[in-house]
Amino acid sequence: MEQPIVDPSDNLRVRISRGVVTFLKQHYGRGPAYAKTLIMDDVVLVLLQGGFSQVEATLLASGHGQAVIDQRASFQESVRERLSELVERETGRKVLSAMSANDQAADMAAQLFVLEPRSTE
Secondary structure, eight states: OOOOOOOTHHHHHHHHHHHHHHHHHHHHSSOOSEEEEEEETTEEEEEEEOOOOHHHHHHHHTTOHHHHHHHHHHHHHHHHHHHHHHHHHHHSSOEEEEEEEEETTTTEEEEEEEEOOOOOO
């Protein structure tokens, strides 16, 4: 029987996904139900689904979605450096920029990291 081809970067993507989920669980009290990391050239994208805290879900249900957006933006700004360090540790490359976005209707979030280009030497 032929062995399946295994992409060596799969393990890296899994480690980044697990690291981000673990980090968020530690700080939110619960983490996303689903995470997937995509890596292309100098970009790392972590897609997350689920994970609104009970407080956030209550705020959303009562029409205070902007409060959740504001709180998450403040949180992301506060932990940007630590999440970047996680990605740097796993990839062995410096993070030049880190951004995040949330879609309340889809209960999804994205963490985007732009890495320093690889040396061409």
